[in-house]
Amino acid sequence: MDNNIKSGIAKRLFFVFLLAVINSFSTAAYAFLDDTPDSDREKAPAKHDVKPVIPLDKADPTYDVWKLIRDDLSKGREPGPINVQRFWGGFGFQGIPTFFRLPVALVPEDLEAGQVDVAIMGAHTDMGLGSRGASRGPAAFREARYEYVTWGEFSMPHMGAMVNPFAELTIVDYGDAPVDPLSTERSVHEIRKYVREIASVKLKNGKHVIPIIIGGDHSLTYPNVAGVTDVYGKGNVGVIHFDAHYDATMMMGHMITHGAWVKRLIVDGHVPGKNYIQVGLRGYYPDKESFEWMRKEGFRYHPMAEIERRGWDAVMEDIIKEAKDGPEYLFISFDLDTLDPAFAPGTGTPEPGGLTPREAFPLVRRLCAESNVIGFDLVEFAPERDPTYVSGLNANRIVRECLTGIAMRKKGITQEHYLSPLTSDDGRK
Numbered sequence: 001m002d003n004n005i006k007s008g009i010a011k012r013l014f015f016v017f018l019l020a021v022i023n024s025f026s027t028a029a030y031a032f033l034d035d036t037p038d039s040d041r042e043k044a045p046a047k048h049d050v051k052p053v054i055p056l057d058k059a060d061p062t063y064d065v066w067k068l069i070r071d072d073l074s075k076g077r078e079p080g081p082i083n084v085q086r087f088w089g090g091f092g093f094q095g096i097p098t099f100f101r102l103p104v105a106l107v108p109e110d111l112e113a114g115q116v117d118v119a120i121m122g123a124h125t126d127m128g129l130g131s132r133g134a135s136r137g138p139a140a141f142r143e144a145r146y147e148y149v150t151w152g153e154f155s156m157p158h159m160g161a162m163v164n165p166f167a168e169l170t171i172v173d174y175g176d177a178p179v180d181p182l183s184t185e186r187s188v189h190e191i192r193k194y195v196r197e198i199a200s201v202k203l204k205n206g207k208h209v210i211p212i213i214i215g216g217d218h219s220l221t222y223p224n225v226a227g228v229t230d231v232y233g234k235g236n237v238g239v240i241h242f243d244a245h246y247d248a249t250m251m252m253g254h255m256i257t258h259g260a261w262v263k264r265l266i267v268d269g270h271v272p273g274k275n276y277i278q279v280g281l282r283g284y285y286p287d288k289e290s291f292e293w294m295r296k297e298g299f300r301y302h303p304m305a306e307i308e309r310r311g312w313d314a315v316m317e318d319i320i321k322e323a324k325d326g327p328e329y330l331f332i333s334f335d336l337d338t339l340d341p342a343f344a345p346g347t348g349t350p351e352p353g354g355l356t357p358r359e360a361f362p363l364v365r366r367l368c369a370e371s372n373v374i375g376f377d378l379v380e381f382a383p384e385r386d387p388t389y390v391s392g393l394n395a396n397r398i399v400r401e402c403l404t405g406i407a408m409r410k411k412g413i414t415q416e417h418y419l420s421p422l423t424s425d426d427g428r429k
């Protein structure tokens, strides 16, 4: 063999030898540094007398709840709420998407037969603002993507009040009002009839069914309030309006839009200005003349500038006092943009500098417990602008706070700012 070839092979073999040496050194170093336990116990063969899982408690009354068929409708039905859920469920991703997975009611006879306290309905108006998206609100609210929904008798109470609205109240999903997706002007009359249909049903306790309307853009608060004043009488219903915006401007010839409904209610005589309270105005709308008009009409208003000046607690107490200082009945309209966009980006016209959930939740709960709320709407939830679903969670909680308040009132808990001594204090002092 040629000497050059021999020396070439020898060189290559030497490099292979060198690599093997380096590799064995690094393996030894790794073994030295590795702290993986290597006990005798781990090296021992697996035992076969150990149960492989933590056993289930078959005596737990909820053991089979996930697969128990709830109501058997195979023999037809009597008038009353209809439970369309096949099984009990605790999460929004389960079951047929009714509001909070509640039973449905189809006609007023169902509301009466079931002595229903609250009927939740959808109204997907979306032509009242240039910035669309609220038509998806009712469907997204029903979807309840990440929320707990109701477990019926197994559901848990609101922690602050220790009251469970889903146990204290009979609540149903009453479906959606008819909406012409191409016309607000045509839709408002049908929504008004639908709200009136709910509010007209009188219960044995002398009260009427309370409609809760999930929007939809804010133009629908005109038919919502007109629908309840059709039942309770013009001038007999006060309105508390939560919003970043003024909503009393008519423009481009439109008499009803999501920014005009307040003016409509005043001009049409449904709500005198003195029975109207506004909370949360901020930003750059409206102008000086509009504030002067509100003063002239006797409005009570609490813009963010007042909260900046006086602090939230003082303003909240004034709002509660004003809600009681008015007509017998109260309607609450909550525009989701009242909350800061940090907590509710999923809305058509977000406005920085708004309320936090920690400010809004107790006020809504207190209003529904401490005054006579006969209707409520949650509007301007635009879920497709809500990538993290935080707006959906907060929209859901706003409605739950009101339901909790209504349940507290039904139980007779109407004292100022009630919180459970158990859950608001650890008792150690």
Ligand SMILES: [Mn+2]
Binding pocket: 243, 244, 245, 335, 337, 338, 349, 380
């Ligand atoms: Mn608004």
